[in-house]
Amino acid sequence: MENTNKPQQNKFGQWLKTSITARMLMVGFLVIILLIPLSYISNLITERSLRQQDVVNEINDKWGNNVLVYGPILKLPYKTYLETKTYNETTKTYLTETKTQVKYAYIFPENLSSEVDANSKTLKRGNFESAVFTTNMSFNGDFIKPNLERKGIKDEDIIWDRLKILIKTSNLKGIKNEMFINVNDSNYPFETNFNENTNDYSNYLDELESGPLEDLDFKTSEKANFNFNITFNGSKDIQIIPIGKTTTLNMTSNWADPSFIGNFLPNDETKEITKNGFKADWKVIHINRAFSQQYLENIPNLNEFAFGTKFMVMVDEYQKSERSAKYGFLVIGLTFLVFFLIQTMSKINIHPFQYLMIGLALTMFYTLLVSISEHSNFLKAYLVAGISVIFLITLYAKSILKTIKFPVFIGLSLTALYTFIYVIIQLENYALLVGSIGLFIILAIVMFVSRKIDWNND
Incomplete structure (x- = not known):
């Protein structure tokens, strides 16, 4: 019995390591799992925003209401x-x-x-x-x-x-x-x-x-x-x-x-x-x-x-943080996509646990953003949270990928992505237009990079 099961387990493990389809399913599953902490973070932002509104109403009630x-x-x-x-x-x-x-x-x-x-x-x-x-x-x-x-x-x-x-x-x-x-x-x-x-x-x-x-x-x-x-x-x-x-x-x-x-x-x-x-x-x-x-x-x-x-x-800090958190799915998805493309093209193995750690680091950006913005302005909070998370993921990628060019590329990609999201948050009338153009450019880059991947290697 043991001799029968071991080959089957080894075969399944090998399929997870070598199959592009398996890696895609694993990455997609982890993205869905990470939506749970993102939802808790969104609730936290809403709770802090309501608390702010209660305090503002109390201040206004004591000082004087609308005239x-x-x-x-x-x-x-x-x-x-x-x-x-x-x-x-x-x-x-x-x-x-x-x-x-x-x-x-x-x-x-x-x-x-x-x-x-x-x-x-x-x-x-x-x-x-x-x-x-x-x-x-x-x-x-x-x-x-x-x-x-x-x-x-x-x-x-x-x-x-x-x-x-x-x-x-x-x-x-x-x-x-x-x-x-x-x-x-x-x-x-x-x-x-x-x-x-x-x-x-x-x-x-x-x-x-x-x-x-x-x-x-x-x-x-x-x-x-x-x-x-x-x-x-x-x-x-x-x-x-x-x-x-x-x-x-x-x-x-x-x-x-x-x-x-x-x-x-x-x-x-x-x-x-x-x-x-x-x-x-x-x-x-x-x-x-x-x-x-x-x-x-x-x-x-x-x-x-x-x-x-x-x-x-x-638009106050909590509104900006809430708008930023709405792009959490996009940030995690695109970051995982970068790691997935690097893994597929370079044949470097990345364990699901390592994907999970990267995803949790990305979600920590929003808790850092909210907590720091309560004591400073949104720009400073965004810079501190963004630099911290990008630096952490870049160092972690260096230990995973065993090279310097891929971590540098990941760091630059995350910097461009967080900059793009910050620009969208600041815009009001043109947010949809700029966001649509940006996503179109990102899609075009992904299509260009992935055009030579052999997707039939399962």
């Missing part, structure tokens, strides 16, 4: 009358009773101009950082005397001495100055209106309400000029809602990577973006947006019409 300003809005009380009739059984007649109710009309300004200056900086916590800003916002404009007759409200039913002004914002906690509004040279302080539904940014905003505008008399004046200033600590974005019949916004900042968001874009003629910051101007007139200048009883949710600037963080 959205909706106002000023004139809050105008008026009287309405409700008649009720009751039947008197004794007198066999109807008694009419009139009740007076006070409701509110909300009037938007005729003109609204805003100057915004945002100074950005970074806040760090541990290995993570968040981009935040302090913005000074100044508003001025005017209200014209409200005319509610078209809505069925008589002028004598309006309670002029109880006029107030409202301002809504998404970042009440981030306000850093006492709030006053100047109307026709008289100052009126603001107080907070509590709104228990302020957790949903998309639907509810915090309210600031002024005291009664006692010095404003629309009976003798057709216009009321206003101005006020707000200083915010904020993050993510700055937006306003264009409630003026004519609304203008001028924004400047030292932030070099703005993203203009919302329903309206800034004027191309005046927009400037440099490495030192940006400047942008908007102008929106009433026919550009589909809402009225006057509302009764309720203020509508007009958040969908907001516009402004998002303080965009360009």
